[in-house]
Amino acid sequence: MKTKTKGKKQRLTVDKEAFSEESTVRKKELVKRLRCKERRKGGSKESSKSTAARTKNAWSNKDRQLRRLESNERERQRMHKLNNAFQALREVIPHVRAENKLSKIETLTLAKNYIKSLTSIILNMSNGHFPAAEGMGGASGSKLQQHYQQQHGDGKHEEHLKKYSTQIHSFTQNSCS
DNA sequence: TAGGCCATCTGGTCCT
DNA sequence: AGGACCAGATGGCCTA
Numbered sequence: 140m141k142t143k144t145k146g147k148k149q150r151l152t153v154d155k156e157a158f159s160e161e162s163t164v165r166k167k168e169l170v171k172r173l174r175c176k177e178r179r180k181g182g183s184k185e186s187s188k189s190t191a192a193r194t195k196n197a198w199s200n201k202d203r204q205l206r207r208l209e210s211n212e213r214e215r216q217r218m219h220k221l222n223n224a225f226q227a228l229r230e231v232i233p234h235v236r237a238e239n240k241l242s243k244i245e246t247l248t249l250a251k252n253y254i255k256s257l258t259s260i261i262l263n264m265s266n267g268h269f270p271a272a273e274g275m276g277g278a279s280g281s282k283l284q285q286h287y288q289q290q291h292g293d294g295k296h297e298e299h300l301k302k303y304s305t306q307i308h309s310f311t312q313n314s315c316s
Numbered sequence: 317t318a319g320g321c322c323a324t325c326t327g328g329t330c331c332t
Numbered sequence: 333a334g335g336a337c338c339a340g341a342t343g344g345c346c347t348a
Contacts, residue, residue: 206334211325213335218323242321322345330337 249303256303258287 229241232249241249262284 207326210327210335214326214337215324217336222323244321318348320345320347323343325342326340328338330335332333332335 252303262287 225243225246228250229246232241232246232253
């Protein structure tokens with residue numbers, strides 16, 4: 140695991156500040172990027188435009204650029220939300236210190252195994268019997284067990300626990316190096 | 317320097 | 333129609 144102490148990236152992008160700034164600066168920047176993009180494409184795939192794309196062609200350049208900037212901003216916000224969700228997930232996975240930030244793939248993998256191990260612990264402790272759930276019709280416990288068995292079959296509880304603790308161990312080891 | 321991870325842009329498609 | 337979602341491309345930063 141790598142320790143990530145990234146500073147602010149110097150990106151050639153339209154960030155929030157730039158977006159809120161005077162439109163001339165924004166437009167210049169956008170035009171520059173669009174030209175750059177055109178060069179990259181080199182007129183590769185000019186065919187198969189959707190109806191939506193054709194409609195958009197009818198728009199003025201100015202409108203198109205504006206719409207592009209707006210959807211870029213929305214996409215940025217969406218990705219920020221996604222990243223916040225990842226961060227929230229990192230924070231509920233135990234034994235991982237904040238300064239050793241898990242990558243996204245590590246976060247997902249660890250979370251998956253954490254859930255599996257918690258499920259197995261619950262089933263181990265209760266033997267599939269959930270007194271608390273019975274007041275509510277008793278469905279929750281049996282559903283949990285049913286789902287767990289469908290996913291993993293029987294007798295894998297300890298395997299999951301072992302897998303999870305091994306993974307935790309390896310992440311913390313790597314991040315300490 | 318290569319490779320991993322990430323943010324951002326972009327255009328296509330899906331959904332409301 | 334317009335926003336959300338997705339995946340590919342690109343380029344920056346960091347570590348081994």
